[in-house]
Amino acid sequence: MSSRAQPAPDARTDAAGFSVRARLTIVITLVAALGMLVVGGVVYAVERHRITEAVQEQLIADLESARLIVGTPPPGGWADATEALASIMRVLVPGKTSGAVGIIDGTVALVPGVGRSVEPGEDGAFVDRVVSEASNGDLVSGVYRENGANWSYLVAPVEVSSDPDAEALFVMVYDLDLEFGGLELSARAYLITAVGAVAVIAAVSWFVATRLLRPLRDMREMAERVSALSLDERLPLRGRDDVSGLARTMNGMLDRLDEAMAAQRRLLGDVGHELKTPLTIVHGYLDVMDARDPIDIEQTRRLAIDEIERMGRLVGDLVDVAVLLDDEGLLRAHVPAGTLLRTIAQKASMLAGTEIVVAGAAEVDAEIDAPRITQAMLQLIQNAATHGGGVIELSSSVAGGRLLLRVRDHGPGIPDEDKDRIFERFQRLQQGGRGPDGSGLGLSIVQLIAQQHGGEVRVADAPGGGSVFVLDIPLSPDVSEDGVTLDRPDRPTGGE
Numbered sequence: 001m002s003s004r005a006q007p008a009p010d011a012r013t014d015a016a017g018f019s020v021r022a023r024l025t026i027v028i029t030l031v032a033a034l035g036m037l038v039v040g041g042v043v044y045a046v047e048r049h050r051i052t053e054a055v056q057e058q059l060i061a062d063l064e065s066a067r068l069i070v071g072t073p074p075p076g077g078w079a080d081a082t083e084a085l086a087s088i089m090r091v092l093v094p095g096k097t098s099g100a101v102g103i104i105d106g107t108v109a110l111v112p113g114v115g116r117s118v119e120p121g122e123d124g125a126f127v128d129r130v131v132s133e134a135s136n137g138d139l140v141s142g143v144y145r146e147n148g149a150n151w152s153y154l155v156a157p158v159e160v161s162s163d164p165d166a167e168a169l170f171v172m173v174y175d176l177d178l179e180f181g182g183l184e185l186s187a188r189a190y191l192i193t194a195v196g197a198v199a200v201i202a203a204v205s206w207f208v209a210t211r212l213l214r215p216l217r218d219m220r221e222m223a224e225r226v227s228a229l230s231l232d233e234r235l236p237l238r239g240r241d242d243v244s245g246l247a248r249t250m251n252g253m254l255d256r257l258d259e260a261m262a263a264q265r266r267l268l269g270d271v272g273h274e275l276k277t278p279l280t281i282v283h284g285y286l287d288v289m290d291a292r293d294p295i296d297i298e299q300t301r302r303l304a305i306d307e308i309e310r311m312g313r314l315v316g317d318l319v320d321v322a323v324l325l326d327d328e329g330l331l332r333a334h335v336p337a338g339t340l341l342r343t344i345a346q347k348a349s350m351l352a353g354t355e356i357v358v359a360g361a362a363e364v365d366a367e368i369d370a371p372r373i374t375q376a377m378l379q380l381i382q383n384a385a386t387h388g389g390g391v392i393e394l395s396s397s398v399a400g401g402r403l404l405l406r407v408r409d410h411g412p413g414i415p416d417e418d419k420d421r422i423f424e425r426f427q428r429l430q431q432g433g434r435g436p437d438g439s440g441l442g443l444s445i446v447q448l449i450a451q452q453h454g455g456e457v458r459v460a461d462a463p464g465g466g467s468v469f470v471l472d473i474p475l476s477p478d479v480s481e482d483g484v485t486l487d488r489p490d491r492p493t494g495g496e
Contacts, residue, residue, distance in 0.1 A: 020209075020213060020216075021206065021209040021210060021213055024205065024209040024213075025202060025205040025206045025209055028201065028202075028205040029198060029201055029202040029205060032197075032198055032201045033194075033198045036194040036197065036198065037194075040187070040190050040191070040194060043190075044183070044187055047183050047186075048180065048183065051176075051179050051180060051183065052152070052176070055152050055174045055176065055179060056141075056152070058098075058174065059141065059152065059153075059154040059172055059174065060154075062092055062154065062172045063139070063154055063156050063172075065088075065091065065092055066088045066092065066156055066158070066170050066172075067156070069084075069087050069088050069091055070084050070087075070088070070158055070159075070160070077161070077162050078160045078161075078162050078163070079162060079163075080160065080162060080163040080166065081104055081158060081160045081163045081166035081168035082102075082104060082109060082110070082166075082168075084158055084160050084168065085102035085104070085109065085110050085158060085168055085170060086102075086110055088102070088158070088170055089102060089110055089111075089112050089113075092172070093112060094112050094117065094118065094172075095117070096117050096178065097117060097118070097174055097175050097178035097179050098117070098118060098172065098173060098174045098175070099112070099117060099118030099119055099120050099172075099173045099175070100112050100120075100170070100171060100172050100173065101120050101121040101127070101171045101173075102168070102169070102170055102171070103127065103130070103131060103168070103169040103171060104166055104167065104168050104169075105166065105167050106127075106131045106167070108121040108127060117175070117178070118151070118173055118174075118175045118178075120151065120153070120171060120173040123147055123149065125146055125147060126144055126146070126147075126149070126151075126153075129144065130153065130155045130169065130171055131169065133155060134155045134157055134169055137157050138157075139154075139155070139156055139157070140154070140155040141153065141154045141155070143176075144173075149175070150175065150176045150177045151173045151174065151175055151176065152173070152174045152176055153171060153172065153173045153174075154171070154172050155169055155170075155171050156169070156170045156171075156172075157169055158170050215235065215244065215246070215247050216246075218235055218236070218247075219235060219246075219247070219250055222235060232258070233254070234251045234254060235247040235250055235251055237251075275311060275314065278307035278308070278310055278311050279307075279311075281303070281307050282303070282304045282307050282308070285300045285303055285304065286300060286304070314441070318441070330369040330372065330452050330453070331369050331371075332367050332368060332369055332477070333367070333368075333369075333370065334365050334366070334367055335365065335366055335367075335368055335370045336363070336364075336365055337361070337362050337363070337364050337365065337366045337396055337403055338361035338362060338363040338364070338396070340366075340370055340373065340374070341358060341361045341377075341394055341395075341396050341405065342358060342361060343374070344374055344377045344378065344381075344394065345357075345358050345394050347374070347378065348377075348378060348381040348382075348392070348394075354385045354390075354391075354392055355391045355392065356381070356391075356392050356394065357391055357392070357393050357394065358393075358394050358395070359393045359394065359395040359408075360395040360396070360397070361395070361396050362396045362397050362398045362403065364398055364403070364475065365475075366403050366473075366475045366476070367475065367476040367477065368403075368453060368473065369452075369453070372449045372452070372453075373405070373449065373453075373471070373473075375445070375449065376445070376446040376449040376450065376457070376471060377394075377405060377407065377471065379442045379443070379445060379446050380407040380443075380446060380457075380469045380471070381394075381407055382442070383442060383443065383469075384407055384408075384409035384411070384467075384469070385409075387409075387411060388409025388410065388411030388412075388466060388467060390409055390410025390411060390466065391410060392407065392408065392409055393406075393407075393408040394406065394407060394408075395408070398475065401474060401475055401476075402455070402472055402473065402474050402475065403472075403473055403474070403475050404470055404471070404472055405470070405471040405473075406468055406469065406470050406471075407468070407469045407471075408462050408466060408467070408468040408469075409462075409466045409467055409468075410462075410464075410465060410466040411465075411466050411467065412465075412466075413461055413462075413465065413466055413467050414459055414461075414467050419458075419459050419460075422443050422459070423443050423444060423446070423447045423457065424444065443457075446469075446471070450471055450472070450473060453473040453474070454473065454474050454477060455471070455472045455473030455474060456472050457469065457470065457471050457472070458470050458472065
């Protein structure tokens with residue numbers, strides 16, 4: 001049974017199915033909600049503590065007032081404890097959140113005539129509790145949370161010398177629920193406002209995330225449309241932020257890909273054309289060859305071998321181009337430039353079939369790939385020997401931290417309009433340049449070798465006639481174009 005490959009998950013969503021926009025909105029909303037909750041909770045707790053402290057301070061103030069009243073009896077003194085409690089209650093009138101009661105011998109004897117928002121005397125359990133707590137004559141404070149009440153209270157024994165046997169108690173009560181009532185109302189208002197604010201933050205976050213991520217969606221959609229045959233689309237650039245910077249980078253990448261694909265198509269077309277020509281020639285000669293004529297057979301055989309060898313050279317040059325296009329194709333080492341030039345001249349004298357002269361050599365060390373430089377120089381020498389003629393002069397010099405290797409011939413020279421074109425792949429000049437027998441890749445390979453070394457190759461007219469090819473490369477990859485040594489912390493700066 002065949003199995004169908006599962007489609008890759010959409011990059012717009014994670015494993016839980018949330019888009020990036022949704023995740024950003026959720027995170028921002030949760031952080032905002034948590035922040036508001038923490039702030040509201042802290043403010044609420046601080047306010048409750050402040051109100052509780054204020055109630056305790058008010059109870060103490062009431063106690064001091066009661067003591068002052070008891071301590072300043074009218075002329076003739078207090079008749080009894082009841083008169084003293086009555087005097088206290090006439091002065092300490094309860095407010096909207098408080099209540100008072102006077103207790104004599106365990107029984108409620110007096111209640112305020114006004115105020116009376118809180119009625120502690122009507123709660124028998126509370127009366128019994130305060131009587132029990134104050135039985136030893138000490139001052140008592142506490143919180144009463146029974147029968148639906150939430151009171152903070154203070155019990156003060158009242159002693160009157162004229163009535164020493166009476167057990168009189170003054171009780172002041174503050175209803176904490178009523179004290180917190182304004183705070184609870186503010187808390188509910190804050191909660192409603194916070195919910196609305198979080199909703200607004202969520203909406204704004206969704207809108208902003210949509211705007212910020214729109215270039216990323218454009219990139220994704222464009223990436224889905226782009227193919228090897230269609231690289232002409234580019235992202236619109238909006239603003240100067242990080243996302244627009246990413247869009248610029250993407251456009252630059254697409255430009256490079258477009259150039260690379262165009263170069264690849266040109267290369268394939270040129271290779272196809274170059275390989276088709278010898279095959280057509282061989283096929284044509286074989287098609288008209290007289291199989292009964294030994295002379296015709298021998299001529300056709302030699303022509304076929306010659307064309308096959310030319311195809312072999314073309315394939316070898318294409319392999320060299322592929323290797324040079326690899327950034328890791330160079331193996332640099334410190335090489336004496338003067339010795340290298342003389343070695344190249346010795347090798348060229350065996351290959352070129354012409355006279356080679358070393359006109360001057362710079363005795364310096366260069367950090368280069370010696371085999372590749374030798375390959376490039378031999379190619380220039382071969383080109384000079386084939387199409388230039390005369391004595392071939394080799395020389396080298398140093399200028400601004402760069403090594404200049406020269407190959408000069410005494411031929412007819414190269415027209416100015418062809419001086420740049422000869423370094424293009426598969427370009428052959430009928431006069432003053434490459435002839436039809438080459439692969440058309442020789443000088444292109446020289447240019448690639450120079451570029452791999454961070455340099456260039458150029459041609460100019462030589463004094464007195466002929467051409468001079470200059471291979472211009474830095475002495476070291478640590479030297480810039482103007483000859484300044486670059487700071488490369490990843491490379492050793494010297495030895496011991």
